[in-house]
Amino acid sequence: MLDQDLKTQLAAYLEKLQQPIELVASLDDSDAARELDALLADIAALSPMISRAAGNDPRTPSFLIRRTGSDVQVGFAAIPLGHEFTSLVLALLQVGGHPVRIDAALAAQVRALPGDYAFETYMSLHCQSCPDTIQALNAMSVLNPRIKHVAIDGALFQAEVEAREILSVPTIYLNGQPFDAGRMSIEQIVARLDTGAAARAAAALHDVAPYDVLVVGGGPAGAAAAIYAARKGIRTGLLAERFGGQVLDTMAIENFPSVEYTEGPKLAASLEAHVRSYGVELVTSQRAKALQPAAAEGGMVGIELDSGATLRAKTVVLAPGARWRQTGVPGEAEYRNKGVTYCPHCDGPLFKGKRVAVIGGGNSGVEAAIDLAGIVEHVTLLEFDGRLRADEVLQRKLYSLPNASVHVNAQTTEFVGDGSKLQALRYTDRGTGASHQVEVAGVFVQIGLLPNSEWLQGAVQLSPRGEIVIDDRGHTDLHGVFAAGDATTEPYKQIVVAMGAGSTAALSAFDFLIRHSTPADAPAANAA
Structure with a gap:
């Protein structure tokens, strides 16, 4: 089932197992079941920490990854290869005791969720948006055994998909009822389950000290801006509802210089890791609501959030990106995700x-x-x-x-x-x-794309197409506010162009700080 190279790589990962696990398979006599049986046999043969058992789940073929002697488990009604192979590997490791690598406060929040939750996620092995959601819910079920999750391949269970009239993936059900559709992070899921989370997050943000540079947007332009700002040794924050932006919805990338081929989610993950390596303060799962210009020269620019909090900074780089343009004709909104x-x-x-x-x-x-x-x-x-x-x-x-x-x-x-x-x-x-x-x-x-700039109406100059008007250095018409990427008047909406524009905007912001800060507040001119 798995080729030798993949077996070698997987065996190396499985050396990280800390607790024994069992693969509990519910099979029938279909070709898909035989394929799944072969996959599970290959996996079990790679580590003495893995055993196999027969299950009786009515949804066949399917299997559970269960921590031996405990209630910790993750389910797949799928043959998780393709985009979901990473989800399979992470599930094996996390059920086997390898730590779930998320913020400690968020992990504690997941463990403290009251009640029982049975999640079902319908996905496609060709979907680059699905793994984030699958991995988020799998991690939650490892952290809190009262949370159960099964990932279901819609192509494998077509009758089930048609009965529930599922026409887009990922689609999430909770306790048998529709919960949400589209990519979701752990933060977003927890916010839906923990109704007091938003208020607590907003209260925490009120105490955040002003940044030297605050980047709004987590796509290629925002990531590049954050990296270039942080390299100057100045305090840098990045605000993004989801990291990666439109890149997360891009399947194949074949025109990124020096990289012959990659996929959007992989590039987004690399960008996030690079940003984090520079100590950039990430504020995620928060949506910008309004921009508050500095009251006077030398004052702070404010970014008001939907949660009610306001972040402040000496300079701001706007990189909110763009989204799929809609036709606007009758029936489109009514049948979105229904065809x-x-x-x-x-x-x-x-x-x-x-x-x-x-x-x-x-x-x-x-x-x-x-x-x-x-x-x-x-x-x-x-x-x-x-x-x-x-x-x-x-x-x-x-x-x-x-x-x-x-x-x-x-x-x-x-x-x-x-x-x-x-x-x-x-x-x-x-x-x-x-x-x-x-x-x-x-x-x-x-x-095509539509810039995410509605929240900036009346605050900065926008073109007739709703794009943020910038000059060749990324300046907007506002003191201390810069912009980059697909939401701007830059004519070429390409990943590499957005990265260059984000870098330019960050360097312009740094130059602005040098020229407009008092000697005591100015960043070091010889910063790296």
Whole structure:
């Protein structure tokens, strides 16, 4: 099941097991069960600390990783390879006594949660967003045995997915009822369960001393800004609702210089580790609500949070990033996660054998259509413009596919459904004026990005597109406020460009501090 290189790597990890564990498998006579049985046999053969046992879970094939003689366990109704192999390895180690590496206060908060919680997470092995959620809930179940969690492969349990009308992953159920959908961190899950957490977090933030530089945003631009600021030896904070930003939703990255191929979540994890290595103070799971300009030269800039707290800094670097742009036509909001989706890699497997559509003829849209064509019965691509804007090589590939069709000059007018799930998509031919309806189970919207700048309205100058207006050094029109990345007027929305812009903004902020601080407060001019 596992090749020799993977076995060698896994065996090295399993040497870290501190307590014996058992793999409790509930199998049937399916091919998937035989595949899972082979995987578990390979794992058990790699360490004397691992034993096997037969289970009786009605959901087959599935298995538990259980700490011998205890209630600590993690469940998988899946063959956790692909993006979930890391989740499997972490579960083996953590159930086997290897420490869960999160903040001590957060771990204590998880252990103190009252009541019993049975979580089920529907995921896809092709989903790059799912592992964060799976690993968060697995870690919580190790810290608190009253929390149970099973990760379910939607492609493996298609009937269950259809019965619950799950059309996006990850989708989380708690005690049999819908809990949430989309990537979630431990902090976000705990905040939902512990209703007093937000107030306590806000109270703690009130006591935080002002920063020299406060970066708002945890994507490539924000990470680069934090690293470059911290290297100057000045007190640096980074505020982010989730670290990684839009990169977390990026499947393949093949144009990052010196790295031939990587994936978004891997790059985001590396960025976070790099930021933390410089001692940057991270404030996560908090959303910025408003920017308060400095009252006078030499005063502090404030960032007001949704929680009610306000963080203050001598300088601020805005790097809030962007999100998927929506069409804004009737039915889109109603059927979001009920057939309307924005991540073909995450949700594509849920539409296996069905008819789907893609809106958008740029690189993202055409790549999505090509990928989906290998899974679905038929994919229809709609482009508003009179021609596709994707690279020529992608266009040739799309037009060569027998189960793909393309309509240009197509203006999407309505998402149609029965109230619970999407059933069709309507569009108008801009050339003839004729109206058409395409029967589809899913629509993947790929029409670009929208800057996360609404909270800055009236505080800094924004372009007509809502982008933060900056000069070539990252300056905004506000004293002590800089900006970088996809939320700015920088024309090229690329990871490497965002990193360079974040570095520029941080260096500009440092230069600002030198020029506008009193001698006693100024950072050392010869800082590294």
